[in-house]
Amino acid sequence: MKLLIIVPAYNEEASLPGVIRDLKQHVPSADVLVVNDGSRDSTSRIAREMGIKVLDLPFNLGIGGAMQAGYLYAARNDYEIAVQCDGDGQHLAREIRKMLQPLAAGTADIVVGSRFLTPGGYRASVFRTLGIRIFSFILSRIFGIAVTDSTSGFRAANRRVIEFFTRTYPDDYPEVESLVLLHKVNMRILEVAVTMHDRTGGSSSITALRSAYYIAKVLLAIFIDLMKKVR
Amino acid sequence: MDLLKILSIIGSASVLIVVIELIRRGRLKERYSLLWLLAGGILLLLSSSRDILEYISHLVGIYYPPSLLFLLAFLFLLLITMHFSVVLSDLSEKNKKLAQELALLRQEIQKMMNRSVEKQDVTG
Numbered sequence: 001m002k003l004l005i006i007v008p009a010y011n012e013e014a015s016l017p018g019v020i021r022d023l024k025q026h027v028p029s030a031d032v033l034v035v036n037d038g039s040r041d042s043t044s045r046i047a048r049e050m051g052i053k054v055l056d057l058p059f060n061l062g063i064g065g066a067m068q069a070g071y072l073y074a075a076r077n078d079y080e081i082a083v084q085c086d087g088d089g090q091h092l093a094r095e096i097r098k099m100l101q102p103l104a105a106g107t108a109d110i111v112v113g114s115r116f117l118t119p120g121g122y123r124a125s126v127f128r129t130l131g132i133r134i135f136s137f138i139l140s141r142i143f144g145i146a147v148t149d150s151t152s153g154f155r156a157a158n159r160r161v162i163e164f165f166t167r168t169y170p171d172d173y174p175e176v177e178s179l180v181l182l183h184k185v186n187m188r189i190l191e192v193a194v195t196m197h198d199r200t201g202g203s204s205s206i207t208a209l210r211s212a213y214y215i216a217k218v219l220l221a222i223f224i225d226l227m228k229k230v231r
Numbered sequence: 232m233d234l235l236k237i238l239s240i241i242g243s244a245s246v247l248i249v250v251i252e253l254i255r256r257g258r259l260k261e262r263y264s265l266l267w268l269l270a271g272g273i274l275l276l277l278s279s280s281r282d283i284l285e286y287i288s289h290l291v292g293i294y295y296p297p298s299l300l301f302l303l304a305f306l307f308l309l310l311i312t313m314h315f316s317v318v319l320s321d322l323s324e325k326n327k328k329l330a331q332e333l334a335l336l337r338q339e340i341q342k343m344m345n346r347s348v349e350k351q352d353v354t355g
Contacts, residue, residue: 035334053342055334061327069331076335171327 001104003030004079005096006070008063009087010037013046016087020050023085026093033073034087037066043087063153064171071157071165083156091154095194099156108190110161110182112147113154117193127211134215135176138222145183147191151175154194161187168230173218180225235297239278247271266314270307274300 005023009016016034023032034047038060047054055069067084074082081103085091095113102108116132135150153175157165164185170177182189250267253259259267277284277300288296 053338055338057330057334059330061330065327065331068327069334072331073335073338 001081001100002079003027003081003083003100004070004074004077005030005032005083005085006035006067006074007032007085007087008035008037008066008070009039009043009047010060010063010066011039011041011043012087013039013041013043015089016043016046017050019085019087019089019091019093020047020052022089022093023096027096030083030096031079033070035066035070037061037063062171064169064174067174068165068169071162071169074162075166079162080159081156082162084153086153090197092195092197095154096156098192098194099154102190102192103156103158107188109158109187110189111156112149112152112179112189112191113194113196114147114149114152114191115194115196116148117191118195127208131211131215131218135218135222138219139176139179143180143183145179145189147179147189149191150179154196170221170225173221176218177221177225180222181228181230184226184230236278236281239297239300240275243271243274243278247275263314263318266307266311270304270311274304274307277303 005027007016007019007023012019020032020034023030031053033053033055034043035055036044036047036057038057044054044056055073057066057069061069070084071082081100083096083099085093085096091113099111099113102111116136132149132151136148139145139147139150161182164182164187165178168181170181179189247268250259250264250271254261254264277287281296284296284299288294288299291299293299293302
């Protein structure tokens, strides 16, 4: 099974070497592709020096455009499975094997790693958790997409989903939005329990007001996606 | 001829002249100029003939005919800005695709260069 691990990275020189070593150790059979989203630090050089393939975007496209570039690479180089794994070290390579099983068995088209399927497995700020809970509630109750961790960027996709993503990939809040789009084209979405590292960076500065604004924007994006024509 | 009429004729005629001149010099693409030409043309027609202006005003229930000019100008501006938003979205999508293609091509070139270096190492 030809497997590609896509690591989107924007100014991740500090955490990237650890992520790459972790992937090489736990998934030695996979190819790793770093998508450097216009970083100003030495993200690209560090990855090359470790013998990793790098896509250098000429300027910052944002997570959506960067991930889509990775999926384009996967599609054109005939990968059967693509895993997306953040460059900041919060996703653990040893969990990938678990996520591949449903794809190999053909029971899902995309597998999402969830922090919330094991009780007490993850502690985040109140606001962040609140946002994720609201999205998950709406996705599962209104659309019937059974997800607990809708903002998880730890995913494994089969060939059908890879090809879909090369055509359609949301720009703004791709994690949540892509679930809605995939559901619209009848892809099978499955969650598996994973553990993640707490993010080391200072995202704790999220205030109540800012989270409310974020939640509102994502909800708007979801409903716009609902009306969109997708092929 | 009253002052308002003269002024509005001058105004709408200069819109038309400027648009045509921009197209002629290649500074404005024809496909983006259609709305501008239409706007200039209709405003010129309405400002040069008080009869048409009053007729339409009466038809839609506007008591002060010149305010129809303002209404139309406003609607045209709205349409044109909306048109801009559509064009802008299209351009940013194309821009994203170009950036992605560029990154993929760079990677492809890198791969080919590495391969030719390896070949030289083996043969040379």
